[in-house]
Amino acid sequence: MKPGRLATIALAVVFLPMVVPAHAATIQIVMENLVISPAEATAKVGDTIEWVNKDVFAHTATARGGDFDVMLPPKKSATFVLKKAGTVEYYCRYHPNMKATLKVEP
Amino acid sequence: MFVRWSAAIAAAVLLSSPVLLQGASAADKPTDPQIAHIAYTAGVIDINAAKQAQKKARNKDVKAFAADMVRDHEAVNKQALALVKKLNVTPEDNDTSKALSKQASEKLAELDKLSGAAYDKAYVANEVAYHKTVNGALETQLIPSASNAELKSLLQTGLKIFQGHQQHAEHVAAELK
Numbered sequence: 196m197k198p199g200r201l202a203t204i205a206l207a208v209v210f211l212p213m214v215v216p217a218h219a220a221t222i223q224i225v226m227e228n229l230v231i232s233p234a235e236a237t238a239k240v241g242d243t244i245e246w247v248n249k250d251v252f253a254h255t256a257t258a259r260g261g262d263f264d265v266m267l268p269p270k271k272s273a274t275f276v277l278k279k280a281g282t283v284e285y286y287c288r289y290h291p292n293m294k295a296t297l298k299v300e301p
Numbered sequence: 302m303f304v305r306w307s308a309a310i311a312a313a314v315l316l317s318s319p320v321l322l323q324g325a326s327a328a329d330k331p332t333d334p335q336i337a338h339i340a341y342t343a344g345v346i347d348i349n350a351a352k353q354a355q356k357k358a359r360n361k362d363v364k365a366f367a368a369d370m371v372r373d374h375e376a377v378n379k380q381a382l383a384l385v386k387k388l389n390v391t392p393e394d395n396d397t398s399k400a401l402s403k404q405a406s407e408k409l410a411e412l413d414k415l416s417g418a419a420y421d422k423a424y425v426a427n428e429v430a431y432h433k434t435v436n437g438a439l440e441t442q443l444i445p446s447a448s449n450a451e452l453k454s455l456l457q458t459g460l461k462i463f464q465g466h467q468q469h470a471e472h473v474a475a476e477l478k
Contacts, residue, residue, distance in 0.1 A: 229461040251376045252462065289369050290465025291472065
């Protein structure tokens with residue numbers, strides 16, 4: 196592979212997040228030492244939630260109402276695009292003492 | 302009122318964890334090498350129980366719970382081993398560890414005689430009770446006694462994990478009814 200091509204790929208990777216419409220944001224929520232922070236986050240429909248699992252343990256982000264059930268292997272992140280408004284309580288299925296709330300505005 | 306509550310709590314602890322209290326009175330305050338040994342042993346016990354469950358359990362939630370226990374407790378114990386190596390501490394066997402292991406092998410033999418739904422129920426009930434006991438010991442005995450800050454912090458993470466397991470086990474137990 197030519198160095199020029201690598202640079203193009205790198206540029207594409209860097210600029211890719213900017214291609215998404217300006218109004219949609221990515222909100223990062225961290226799971227570390229079995230604590231979800233922030234425990235209460237606010238977002239809008241269309242926003243992406245990115246959960247970052249910093250633990251060596253597997254976690255999940257599981258909505259009580261069944262809206263989402265995101266698997267988070269150790270030291271991995273995963274995303275979910277919010278589709279509907281409302282307040283969602285979610286928890287980790289493996290460690291139900293890990294709880295948080297997501298307020299999704301229209 | 303306070304005295305009555307203390308007595309009630311003491312009675313509850315006595316009922317659920319005779320082994321750990323015995324250990325506490327034999328050597329008032331466990332040392333860090335002993336604490337590391339107790340915590341590691343407690344993890345191994347739950348891994349062994351879970352491995353038995355992976356073979357014997359019928360219910361899919363019970364099987365999944367057992368797999369979660371193996372994965373989490375192995376991860377905790379891996380961290381514990383890395384820490385004792387880093388701190389140059391040799392875990393030291395002690396009466397509490399010995400009593401825990403003895404009680405666990407008796408429980409394993411008892412559970413081995415059961416099968417089907419009866420086994421599933423007994424395994425999950427024991428997981429609730431066992432995690433409750435270990436959490437009590439971590440909170441009241443092991444964490445306050447630990448002198449090394451990193452060991453204390455690992456035990457605190459362990460406590461949060463095991464409290465999660467206890468709640469998870471309680472959910473599974475409720476589903477089985």
